[in-house]
Amino acid sequence: MSETYVSKEKLPGIVEQLMGTHRVFGPILKGQYHQFALLEESADLDLAFRNTRLSPKALFHPHSERMFEFTLEKGNPDAGILKEVPKDYRSRIVLGIRPCDAYAFKLDDRNFITDQFKDPWWVQRRESTTLVGLACNDPCSTCFCTSAGSGPFDTSSLDVLLVDLGEGYLLQAVTHKGEQLMGDLAGGESVPEHCTEQAAALKQSAEAQLGIQFNLDPVKQKSMVELFDAPFWEDVQFSCINCGTCTFLCPTCWCFDIQDEVYQSRGERIRIWDSCMFPLFTLHGAGHNPRDQKLKRVRQRFMHKLKYYPDKYADGIACVGCGRCVQHCPVNIDIRQVARLMAESCVCPV
Amino acid sequence: MRAYTEKIREAAKRLLSEDRVDVVIGFRKGTVALMNEPFLVKSLDQVDRLYWDGNCGINLANYLPKRPDRVAIVAKGCDSRNIVVHLLENQIKREQLYILGAPCHGMIDRRRILAALDGKEPLQVEEANGTIKLIGRDFEETLERSSCLQDNCAICIHRNPVVYDELLGDLVAEQENVDRYSDVRRVEAMSSEQRWQYFDDLIAPCIRCYACRNACPLCYCPTCFVDESRPQWVGKSIDRTDTRTFHFLRAYHVAGRCTDCGACERACPVGIKVRRFTKKLEKDIKELYGYEVGLSTDERPPLDTYRPGDPEPFFK
Numbered sequence: 001m002s003e004t005y006v007s008k009e010k011l012p013g014i015v016e017q018l019m020g021t022h023r024v025f026g027p028i029l030k031g032q033y034h035q036f037a038l039l040e041e042s043a044d045l046d047l048a049f050r051n052t053r054l055s056p057k058a059l060f061h062p063h064s065e066r067m068f069e070f071t072l073e074k075g076n077p078d079a080g081i082l083k084e085v086p087k088d089y090r091s092r093i094v095l096g097i098r099p100c101d102a103y104a105f106k107l108d109d110r111n112f113i114t115d116q117f118k119d120p121w122w123v124q125r126r127e128s129t130t131l132v133g134l135a136c137n138d139p140c141s142t143c144f145c146t147s148a149g150s151g152p153f154d155t156s157s158l159d160v161l162l163v164d165l166g167e168g169y170l171l172q173a174v175t176h177k178g179e180q181l182m183g184d185l186a187g188g189e190s191v192p193e194h195c196t197e198q199a200a201a202l203k204q205s206a207e208a209q210l211g212i213q214f215n216l217d218p219v220k221q222k223s224m225v226e227l228f229d230a231p232f233w234e235d236v237q238f239s240c241i242n243c244g245t246c247t248f249l250c251p252t253c254w255c256f257d258i259q260d261e262v263y264q265s266r267g268e269r270i271r272i273w274d275s276c277m278f279p280l281f282t283l284h285g286a287g288h289n290p291r292d293q294k295l296k297r298v299r300q301r302f303m304h305k306l307k308y309y310p311d312k313y314a315d316g317i318a319c320v321g322c323g324r325c326v327q328h329c330p331v332n333i334d335i336r337q338v339a340r341l342m343a344e345s346c347v348c349p350v
Numbered sequence: 351m352r353a354y355t356e357k358i359r360e361a362a363k364r365l366l367s368e369d370r371v372d373v374v375i376g377f378r379k380g381t382v383a384l385m386n387e388p389f390l391v392k393s394l395d396q397v398d399r400l401y402w403d404g405n406c407g408i409n410l411a412n413y414l415p416k417r418p419d420r421v422a423i424v425a426k427g428c429d430s431r432n433i434v435v436h437l438l439e440n441q442i443k444r445e446q447l448y449i450l451g452a453p454c455h456g457m458i459d460r461r462r463i464l465a466a467l468d469g470k471e472p473l474q475v476e477e478a479n480g481t482i483k484l485i486g487r488d489f490e491e492t493l494e495r496s497s498c499l500q501d502n503c504a505i506c507i508h509r510n511p512v513v514y515d516e517l518l519g520d521l522v523a524e525q526e527n528v529d530r531y532s533d534v535r536r537v538e539a540m541s542s543e544q545r546w547q548y549f550d551d552l553i554a555p556c557i558r559c560y561a562c563r564n565a566c567p568l569c570y571c572p573t574c575f576v577d578e579s580r581p582q583w584v585g586k587s588i589d590r591t592d593t594r595t596f597h598f599l600r601a602y603h604v605a606g607r608c609t610d611c612g613a614c615e616r617a618c619p620v621g622i623k624v625r626r627f628t629k630k631l632e633k634d635i636k637e638l639y640g641y642e643v644g645l646s647t648d649e650r651p652p653l654d655t656y657r658p659g660d661p662e663p664f665f666k
Contacts, residue, residue: 064587239388244559245619330617332380332387
């Protein structure tokens with residue numbers, strides 16, 4: 001796959017070119033933190049960010065989304081018929097996404113694209129999007145992608161990888177889509193000598209900085225029931241306040257609720273993020289709640305990510321190691337500690 | 351405040367071994383800088399994990415409602431005031447509690463420090479002599495502790511616990527001549543349109559995760575109004591009307607009960623200054639009824655009692 005080099009002063013020009021042909025989303029500093037949003041001007045793009053507070057999952061799976069609209073008007077022949085709300089599927093680029101967050105989409109695909117069911121909105125957004133990732137030269141202390149099947153330079157879910165080499169960026173095409181995007185770009189330079197080696201060295205040092213923070217192999221061997229009944233959940237759950245911070249910030253928490261909102265004779269069917277931390281999440285219509293205690297909800301979240309999902313799909317855990325939940329949990333519940341508890345029944349780092 | 355750590359451990363050991371309490375609620379050292387985790391100690395072998403420093407801002411009174419056992423709990427000024435509210439509202443009985451009072455110097459605002467460091471990440475933190483030393487991979491910075499406090503701590507006038515069974519250290523001097531309501535007055539001075547815009551902007555980043563509500567010791571309703579599903583009162587989306595409804599109603603529900611402990615702001619993952627709502631109500635309650643919440647178990651909160659002479663200027 002091809003490589004090209006863009007010096008930092010030429011980046012705005014390149015971004016503008018892309019904005020001419022695509023809708024370009026990138027990290028923008030809004031208020032106190034960065035978030036992925038549509039670029040209005042190339043200058044809004046801020047690639048000097050650690051990571052965004054919220055994961056970019058909302059670009060594909062928005063917090064609140066109108067799916068259908070309907071009328072309940074008496075005598076209207078369309079009354080009660082759901083009509084799909086039109087959506088914008090023009091081609092777009094997500095620029096500067098971190099490799100772990102892109103890898104998360106691959107995990108989310110398992111939910112939204114199955115043999116049996118394909119979520120049309122997720123599928124079409126995925127298809128119309130080119131992911132241009134930004135390698136992590138300097139991961140946070142809360143990052144653990146290398147322990148979660150991804151890595152700071154993981155290209156497995158990207159179309160193009162950008163590596164910040166100080167004076168400029170090395171662009172590496174990963175997929176055919178990425179190759180095409182790079183082929184269409186004017187202003188790229190041939191790769192200066194040693195840049196590829198420099199990128200490889202940065203990758204190595206970032207990976208070494210992250211290390212391996214837990215080893216979940218023993219969890220694979222343990223029986224689900226044994227883990228489910230493990231005494232340590234009692235300790236893990238105490239501090240949890242059952243808010244939705246971890247799940248809402250998580251790039252791989254895809255759960256949602258669907259509701260109809262009706263005003264007078266018009267209505268909408270909307271899809272809204274939901275969270276396994278909320279008691280209402282599992283409340284049955286008949287009144288029974290199978291996860292009626294905090295412990296059950298806390299256990300569910302970790303078991304889903306670190307046991308049920310790996311057991312079901314045999315393709316790693318349902319966590320990419322972005323560390324958002326570790327950074328922002330108001331009571332400092334740390335999934336890395338829980339992973340160690342599940343694997344070794346102790347919290348000692350490996 | 352690190353000195354409290356040994357005192358807490360010593361008290362926990364004593365209370366558990368003398369069978370005075372069944373459990374101890376405190377903090378254990380966090381896994382990331384500037385964070386600690388609320389911790390329940392059930393046995394003597396866990397006692398040495400108890401920990402205390404300036405990162406214990408989470409209000410531990412939140413873990414008390416409906417506990418059936420005998421609990422020792424570490425309580426700062428605000429936690430102790432929330433314990434008083436719990437006692438008044440029958441969430442726990444005084445005889446179940448053994449309160450380890452922690453005179454407080456204010457808790458550290460982690461987000462403020464991270465913002466000041468502009469992307470640099472502290473890995474180790476040392477608090478000493480009114481300063482906070484932050485040590486990262488390739489930097490070291492020292493900040494004045496007083497400039498790093500949570501907003502509510504900076505204007506706190508009840509740093510000493512109001513109710514306790516023993517103290518972990520000497521009582522601290524309370525802050526005097528504190529202007530508690532300068533931000534409220536700024537909002538009060540706005541026109542109603544400006545004010546509407548102000549609050550709309552304030553809650554615009556809300557993702558409806560309810561961290562503010564769940565971190566709040568006052569929010570112990572078995573089913574919160576936003577979680578009622580039969581019928582459902584409030585929409586679940588981030589439509590402005592629904593987000594507003596949540597924040598406005600929650601604020602009114604804690605009127606005359608909120609101790610300004612700051613747990614809501616500390617918990618909010620998107621940095622909403624949730625106290626901008628509750629402070630106004632705190633001010634009103636003070637002005638209308640001369641009542642400050644959580645100072646005495648002998649006086650019921652004004653909004654759950656009725657007196658013929660109650661002021662009613664807000665009835666219009």
